[in-house]
Amino acid sequence: MSEKVRRRLPRQVREQQIIDAGMQVFSKRGYHAAVVDEIADLAGISKPMVYLYFGSKEGLFIACIRREGERLTEEFQGAAREGHGAEAQLWAGLTAFFTFVAGHRDxxxxLYRQAPEVGGEVAAEVTRQRSSVMAAVTGLVASSSPGGASEEAEFVAHALVGAADSLTDWMERHPGxxxxxxxxRLMNMVWIGMRSALRGEVWTPPSGEGA
Amino acid sequence: MSEKVRRRLPRQVREQQIIDAGMQVFSKRGYHAAVVDEIADLAGISKPMVYLYFGSKEGLFIACIRREGERLTEEFQGAAREGHGAEAQLWAGLTAFFTFVAGHRDxxxxLYRQAPEVGGEVAAEVTRQRSSVMAAVTGLVASSSPGGASEEAEFVAHALVGAADSLTDWMERHPGxxxxxxxxRLMNMVWIGMRSALRGEVWTPPSGEGA
Amino acid sequence: MSEKVRRRLPRQVREQQIIDAGMQVFSKRGYHAAVVDEIADLAGISKPMVYLYFGSKEGLFIACIRREGERLTEEFQGAAREGHGAEAQLWAGLTAFFTFVAGHRDxxxxLYRQAPEVGGEVAAEVTRQRSSVMAAVTGLVASSSPGGASEEAEFVAHALVGAADSLTDWMERHPGxxxxxxxxRLMNMVWIGMRSALRGEVWTPPSGEGA
Amino acid sequence: MSEKVRRRLPRQVREQQIIDAGMQVFSKRGYHAAVVDEIADLAGISKPMVYLYFGSKEGLFIACIRREGERLTEEFQGAAREGHGAEAQLWAGLTAFFTFVAGHRDxxxxLYRQAPEVGGEVAAEVTRQRSSVMAAVTGLVASSSPGGASEEAEFVAHALVGAADSLTDWMERHPGxxxxxxxxRLMNMVWIGMRSALRGEVWTPPSGEGA
DNA sequence: TATGAATGAGCATTCATTCAT
DNA sequence: GATGAATGAATGCTCATTCAT
Known part of the structure; x- marks a missing residue:
């Protein structure tokens, strides 16, 4: 039990509370190590409520993934719509995306660091949400590059998403x-090359002597 | 039990066999979902042997992480040493790194997708190995950019490692x-920007007005 | 919820509805595997009503047993009263009894196939109702055999009841x-021997050689 | 833990011990009310052993049913083989059967009083064993009646088994x-009628008029 | 060296039962 | 009178870990 205990909440509110708690615990411990008791405690309810609302630990996890995937997609797509012009949209979208990744570690x-340990229904939903996120990023990238092949855009999107993911670790050690x-900084590093990559231009590696 | 069962092997060989089995199971299932029985089976030995050699599941996991981290670092540093000239070294090193990441999924x-679910001793070793890998990449990047600040190099290294990680997913859907x-392709996308990023040059995002 | 939901029914009707539902579920699943939720659903009410009316799952089960035991006793005793003469009464009673057993599987x-799994209050009521049924059958048997010892009649009653029970299984595979x-058929098989058994006559088993 | 604790027993012995304990608890409490802990305790082992040997509570129950069904069948068929001549065989077999039923209450x-509460795999095995027992009794009955239709024999077998079952209750109140x-006594009651029943002879119930 | 046998501790899940409305 | 919301208390099952041989 935490804080002020409010009993008899409407279903919808409780659901969100439980998902909130689930997000915290799942992200801190990982799916398997997460213990339903802890989630229930954190949500200020008893364990059976979790099962009443979500059916199973897996069900709760799926609900968490779904909500977070949708939030992420919506958030940065919303930001992208704000921009005027393809480049500005890409810029705004990626900023939003990065802000989200950095700001919603949980x-x-x-969504992105629990893959191998889950299976079945969960894996399907993880895949679905990730694809959705990646598709949104890909779409954003593609739209900023009129004639670009979609394969190129997908490649770029993967690189950007991975970089952003990894940079959240870097950020943890650079709190400022x-x-x-x-x-x-990331855009600086990528922008020019990305444009030419999307145009299909190929650069040749330097050969030190023969490499 | 797998294949031909060879009994009474020297300690070193057994150890490696068990680590091999551990790598397979840990990477397929994740640390918590991995079951020691399965690892022992796969290694063709009985469970107590695992405990005799590694003390605990955690001990085995640490051994796995250590071996893999060292292999990864060594492999791509070895490759880097082959190149002549800073740029060629970076190129060779990153190719080796990427090849390793792509070729040693397990x-x-x-190493890189099991973080949140483990704690204690394990977390320390994971951090250590990852840092080691990241330091090697950072060093490679830094050496190719004489006057670059190390912070910049670290930033670039994180971005590259993350991109490489994410692109392994992309590769799974593009087997060719x-x-x-x-x-x-990644280097194409990053090379130019990376050089200027390392020089501390800053590019300004497009304003919403003019694309 | 089943069918048309009728609210605000008088207590007596509700009670019977709940017992009806209880009978179905208890007989289909057994006492322990029966879930109060299912019973409430089937009765078209909410779970707390069950507790309001019967206090506990056990209370409901006792009510079920009681009603069914009384019905059974009454039904076949009523039928027995119709017959004229001891033999005819026995015949009519047993037919009614058998018809009931066959027709009210639930x-x-x-009443007769849930004994071992229940305890406490329930066991007492089960025993009471069974004894009552058995006593009625015994009485019927005894009355058809003027001078018979009651112990003989009780023996015969047990045999008849058990046979009838078992034959309901046989009937399931012979729907015609x-x-x-x-x-x-049962009476044919038993009638003659029953009469002599009640008279205390003893027949000697065949000895194959010496047995 | 009971009595002298003997550790490290060979698998076969432990298995039988666990089944013994299972029989006691299942028969006393019923399948659902039986608690695996109690069974383990009674067997003098820890719960995981039960699961190691039988996989699940259901698995243990199936093992119990199977062993008991086979024992019952074997025992009374063995007894039947002792008799010389059809009648004597029937007599010997039924005595053995009855003795078994009376002596192995558990x-x-x-086997015979847990039907409705179990389902799935268990139900199948229960049905199988019961059929096997019933088939053995039916066979015994049929063989004593050369020209009898098998349907008649089956009918008679059901009646006999049911009577025997029910009479075990009667015996509990008549310890002598x-x-x-x-x-x-049962044979006395049934013998003559059974023979004619097997011959297909039909007797007419007394009409209400003349006693 | 190597292992079959065994277990303590923990976890997901269920269910009878009770409030607060 | 009636119920949606909530829970304490079990219970089946698993798994890392350890003996005894």
Whole structure:
């Protein structure tokens, strides 16, 4: 039990509370190590409620993944719509995306760092949400590059998402850096090459002697 | 039991066999979902042997992480040493790195996709190995950019490692692409920006007005 | 919820509805495997109503047993009263008894095939109702045999009841047979011997050689 | 833990011990109310052993049913083989059967008084064993009646088994009666009618008019 | 060296039962 | 009178770990 205990909440509210608690615990411990008791405690309810609302630990996990995936997609797509012009949209979208990844560690961790240990129904939903996120990023990238092949855009999206993911670790050791500033640095590093990559241009590696 | 059962092997060989089995199971199932019985079976020995050699499941996992981290570092540093000239070294090192990541899914997964669910001793070793890997990449990047600040190099290294990680997923859906070719595409995308990023040059995002 | 939901029914009607539902579920699943939720659902009410009316699952089960035991006793005693003369009464009673057993599987199952799994209050009521049924059958048997010892009649009653019970299984695989016909067959098999048994006559088993 | 604890027993012995304990608990409590802990305790082992040997509570129950069904069948068929001549065989077999039922309450209860509450795999095995027992009795009955239709024999077998079952209750209240003596009484009651029943002879119930 | 036998501890899940409305 | 919301208390099952041989 935490804080002020409010009993008899409407179903919808309780559901969100439980998902909130689930997100925390799942992201901190991982799916298997997460214990339903802890989630229930954190949500300020008893264990059976979790099962009443979500049917199983797996069911709760799926609900968590779904909500977080949808939030992520919506959030950065919303941001993208704000921009005027393809480039500005891409910029705004990626900033939002990065901000989200940096600011919602829990959600991101659950979505992107729990893959191998889960199976069955869960794996399907994880895949679905990830695809959805990746598709959104890919779409954003593609739209900023009129004639670009979609395969190129997909490649770029994967690289960007992976970089963003990894940079959240970097950020943890550089607390001064704001997500915006990290986005800026990443964009600086990638922007030019990305444009030419999307145009299909190929650069040749330097051969030290013969390599 | 797998294949031909060879009894009374020297300690060193047994150890490696068990680690091999551990890598497979840990990477397939994740640390918690991995069951020691399965590992023992796969290694063709009985469970108590695992405990005799590694003390605990955690001990085995640490051994796995250590071996894999060292292998990864060594492999791509060895490759880097082959190149002549800073750029060529970076290129060779990153190719080796990428090839390793793509070709040793098991090792990579265990090292880089199991973080949140483990704690204690394990977390320390994971951090240590990851840092070691990251330091090697950072060093490679830094050495190719004489005057670059190390913070910049670290940033670039994180971005590269993350991108490489994520692109292994992309590769799974594009079986035709060789690691070399993926490296080439990634380098194309990053090379120019990376150089200027390392020089501390800052590019300004497009404003919403003019695309 | 089943059918049309009728609210605000008088207590007596509700009670019977709940017992009806209880009989179905208890007989289908057994006492322990029966779930109060299912009973409430089937009765078209909410779970707390069950507790309001019967206090506990056990209370409901006792009510079920009681009603069914009384019905069974009454039904076949009523039939017995119709007959003129001791033999005819026995015949009519046993036919009614058998018809009941065959036609009210639910009730019979609850009364006669749930013994070992229940305890406490329930066991007492089960015993009471069974004794009552058995006493009625015994009485019927005894009255048809003027001078017979009551112990003989009790023995015969047990045999008859057990046979009838078991034959309900047989009937399930011979759907063409009516309860009347099965009664006839059973009576054929037992009638003569029963009379002499009640008279205390003893027959000696055949000795194959010496047995 | 009971009595002297003997550890490290060979698998076969432990298995039988666990089944013994299972029989006791299942027959006393019924399948659902039986608690695996109690069974393990009674067997003098820890719960995981039960699961190691039988996989699940259901698995243990199936093992119990199987062993008891086979024992019952074998025992009374063995006895039947002793007799010389059809009648004597029937007599010997039925005595053995009855003796078994009376003497192995546990086994009998588990086999014949747990039907409705179990489902799935268990139900199948229960059905199989019961059929096997019933088939053996039917065979015995049929063989004593050369030209009898098998349907008649089956009918008679059901009646006999049911009567025997029910009479075990009667015996509990008449401790002085030996199984042999009860068998004798039952045979007395049934023998003559059974023979004519097997011949297909039909007797007509007394009409209400003349007694 | 190597293992079959055994277990303590924990976890997901269920269910009879009770409030607060 | 009637119920949606909530829970304490079990219970089946698993797994890392350890003896005894």
């Amino acid at each position: 959600g991101w961790v659950v 850096e704001s997500p915006e500033r990290v986005t800026l | 090792g990579w997964v265990v 692409e060789s690691p070399e070719r993926v490296t080439l | 009730g019979w199952v609850v 047979e009516s309860p009347e016909r099965v009664t006839l | 086994g009998w209860v588990v 009666e030996s199984p042999e003596r009860v068998t004798l």
